[in-house]
């Protein structure tokens with residue numbers, strides 16, 4: 473595991489921590505250590521990291537902002553990949569929006585609303601990341617992500633909706 477951590481550090485992919493308590497990364501402030509926890513600083517670095525981790529044969533788990541996680545005191549074996557500020561880009565093209573998996577859902581909903589787009593009002597109070605929201609199909613007030621998601625890219629970026637976002 474030490475070798476893998478060093479290899480990831482050499483690649484300069486972003487933050488690499490060993491034996492990192494997951495309590496530092498969950499809303500409930502619970503959870504034992506991840507053998508390695510990485511926070512890639514860009515989509516390219518995420519790709520590089522995943523290639524190296526796959527080659528190593530070590531198990532990996534993706535998390536977002538930890539708002540729906542109850543992690544045991546035993547922690548999570550292998551590598552935990554946290555999508556955060558390095559993957560929080562946002563592109564708006566008319567009513568089509570592409571957002572990084574690490575972007576905060578609340579910030580996303582507010583930004584979209586300020587740009588005069590409608591369709592994400594339900595998400596204004598749901599904590600977590602875009603990636604977590606898509607994985608969990610987060611919803612409230614009779615609506616949910618499935619109603620606006622156009623596609624989720626395997627690069628872990630998300631393209632959201634042309635159908636349901638409308639100009640106000």
Ligand SMILES: Cc1cc2nc3c(=O)[nH]c(=O)nc-3n(C[C@H](O)[C@H](O)[C@H](O)COP(=O)(O)OP(=O)(O)OC[C@H]3O[C@@H](n4cnc5c(N)ncnc54)[C@H](O)[C@@H]3O)c2cc1C
Nearest residue numbers: 536537538539540541573599600601603604605607610611
């Ligand atoms: C106070 C509070 C209020 C809440 N209210 C609501 C609500 O109204 N409606 C609602 O639906 N939920 C609600 N939730 C639950 C939570 O906010 C959602 O489930 C949220 O979408 C989780 O996002 P996250 O980034 O925190 O994911 P995490 O908790 O980090 O992860 C959740 C799951 O998603 C997976 N995952 C995360 N990111 C990715 C990714 N990029 N790619 C693949 N898999 C990924 C993880 O492996 C894990 O299985 C609430 C939670 C809290 C604490």
